[in-house]
Amino acid sequence: MAVHGAFAALAGKVEYLPETLAWNIQPGALHVARDGVARKLPFDAIILATGATDRLLPVPGWTRPGVYSLGGAQVSLKAQACAIGAKVAFLGTGPLLYLVASQYLKAGAEVAAVLDTSPNAARFKALPLMASRPELLVKGAALLWKLRRAGVPILRGVTPIAIEGDAEQGVTGLRVKDAQGRERQFGADAVAMGWHLRPETQLADLAGCAFEHDALSGLWMAKMEPDGRTGVKGVYLAGDSARILGADGAEIAGRLAASSVLMDLGIAVPVAEVTELHARRAVMDRFRRGLLKAFPWPGHLAAAVPDDTLLCRCEAITAGELRRSASALGAPEVNRAKALTRVGMGRCQGRYCGPAGQEVLAAARGVPLPEVGRLRGQAPVKPLSIATIAEDA
Amino acid sequence: MGVNGARLKRVAETGRAPVSLVIDGTPATALEGDTLLTAVLTNGRQLRVSEFGDGVRSGFCLMGACQDCWVYTEEGGRLRACSTPVAEGMRIVTRGATWPRLG
Numbered sequence: 001m002a003v004h005g006a007f008a009a010l011a012g013k014v015e016y017l018p019e020t021l022a023w024n025i026q027p028g029a030l031h032v033a034r035d036g037v038a039r040k041l042p043f044d045a046i047i048l049a050t051g052a053t054d055r056l057l058p059v060p061g062w063t064r065p066g067v068y069s070l071g072g073a074q075v076s077l078k079a080q081a082c083a084i085g086a087k088v089a090f091l092g093t094g095p096l097l098y099l100v101a102s103q104y105l106k107a108g109a110e111v112a113a114v115l116d117t118s119p120n121a122a123r124f125k126a127l128p129l130m131a132s133r134p135e136l137l138v139k140g141a142a143l144l145w146k147l148r149r150a151g152v153p154i155l156r157g158v159t160p161i162a163i164e165g166d167a168e169q170g171v172t173g174l175r176v177k178d179a180q181g182r183e184r185q186f187g188a189d190a191v192a193m194g195w196h197l198r199p200e201t202q203l204a205d206l207a208g209c210a211f212e213h214d215a216l217s218g219l220w221m222a223k224m225e226p227d228g229r230t231g232v233k234g235v236y237l238a239g240d241s242a243r244i245l246g247a248d249g250a251e252i253a254g255r256l257a258a259s260s261v262l263m264d265l266g267i268a269v270p271v272a273e274v275t276e277l278h279a280r281r282a283v284m285d286r287f288r289r290g291l292l293k294a295f296p297w298p299g300h301l302a303a304a305v306p307d308d309t310l311l312c313r314c315e316a317i318t319a320g321e322l323r324r325s326a327s328a329l330g331a332p333e334v335n336r337a338k339a340l341t342r343v344g345m346g347r348c349q350g351r352y353c354g355p356a357g358q359e360v361l362a363a364a365r366g367v368p369l370p371e372v373g374r375l376r377g378q379a380p381v382k383p384l385s386i387a388t389i390a391e392d393a
Numbered sequence: 394m395g396v397n398g399a400r401l402k403r404v405a406e407t408g409r410a411p412v413s414l415v416i417d418g419t420p421a422t423a424l425e426g427d428t429l430l431t432a433v434l435t436n437g438r439q440l441r442v443s444e445f446g447d448g449v450r451s452g453f454c455l456m457g458a459c460q461d462c463w464v465y466t467e468e469g470g471r472l473r474a475c476s477t478p479v480a481e482g483m484r485i486v487t488r489g490a491t492w493p494r495l496g
């Protein structure tokens with residue numbers, strides 16, 4: 001809310017371009033498109049806050065109608081006042097899984113089950129880090145209690161087997177293996193699934209930022225300092241696209257990046273405030289690491305996705321085809337595999353197949369995850385209409 | 394509101410104004426403020442058919458990232474349903490693509 005208020009105060013002083021796609025970046029210029037008209041916006045400094053999308057694990061049947069990303073299920077409810085179905089199952093891991101399930105419950109939707117791939121034991125190991133923000137731990141416990149009191153089955157340490165239904169009518173239920181290895185079935189007409197978030201890094205990539213593999217999350221992230229500076233002059237990062245610290249963390253990261261921009265432009269900033277922001281950011285980063293330990297990304301499940309499961313939603317390419325590119329065709333890393341199989345080349349540009357695809361390829365080649373590399377960003381980062389015309393060509 | 398058996402279920406009534414559109418030749422009603430995706434899926438169960446023969450799709454990310462929600466207009470235009478507001482008089486095709494108009 002404070003952010004919205006602060007932004008309203010800027011009205012008339014800044015050029016604001018809503019509903020605009022930033023589709024490419026070159027040294028000193030951002031390329032945008034709005035209502036079919038493309039423009040080039042020159043800059044001295046740019047803060048990239050491109051957000052994040054759900055990280056997905058392909059599960060047999062996940063392309064069936066009625067399966068939505070967890071974040072999408074939340075958007076539908078919050079922004080459109082619609083539940084994604086009459087009886088919704090939640091599959092994945094992370095605090096958002098419990099949060100969205102409880103929001104559905106509160107809205108009057110039936111929650112079929114909350115199925116978490118993280119084992120119970122992970123929670124305890126993560127406690128020392130998560131104790132950095134006790135108020136959030138309490139909130140999490142309250143959510144869980146509400147779900148349990150409503151009689152929602154909550155299973156931890158599950159292994160997804162399949163989302164049931166058919167390709168025409170959609171979801172009818174899902175099957176998982178529970179922590180004891182027993183098969184469990186839940187009827188549902190919709191599934192919301194997500195495993196935390198993955199940062200949107202295409203523009204940072206096109207801007208020339210270096211990347212590093214983060215072992216804790218299994219994700220590639222743009223290299224940066226906590227103050228938002230990257231190795232590239234004039235390019236700064238903030239928000240979930242930099243490090244996933246949540247909404248309040250994004251606000252702090254944004255202030256830090258803005259302070260860095262001002263300093264680099266030779267404009268004085270209050271040092272005490274910056275120091276305090278750094279301290280607060282450090283607490284949030286500690287909690288972030290705790291969350292990743294408590295709700296780990298199940299890389300082993302991604303590596304074991306069955307051969308006939310669609311890995312690529314865009315062009316219906318199976319995990320088996322990607323594995324063949326690794327073995328028969330000898331693709332040593334993800335970009336070569338993409339050229340051979342088209343996994344990562346479709347319209348989502350690897351947003352939904354990328355994280356699991358890396359695991360599949362690394363496992364098929366028997367190498368550590370970082371060795372298969374990461375999908376390079378490509379412009380346009382989202383589809384442009386062929387009717388888009390250049391305003392200043 | 395919302396059609397019985399439709400995929401998305403409205404959970405709150407907000408007194409928004411109705412918007413008329415045509416989906417696969419059949420008149421339908423949505424609410425002002427709906428995305429095209431919401432409009433179509435509160436009236437039916439599908440948005441589009443996968444070009445790769447693996448069945449029906451009904452969107453996925455709902456935030457403009459997956460591109461799994463493009464629908465055709467009767468004139469052959471394409472719209473990303475999750476990020477396009479519904480508008481009075483829209484005519485949408487969810488089953489089988491018409492050829493895009495040339496030029």
Ligand code: FES
Nearest residue numbers: 453455460462475
């Ligand atoms: S549902 Fe993903 S882009 Fe519309």
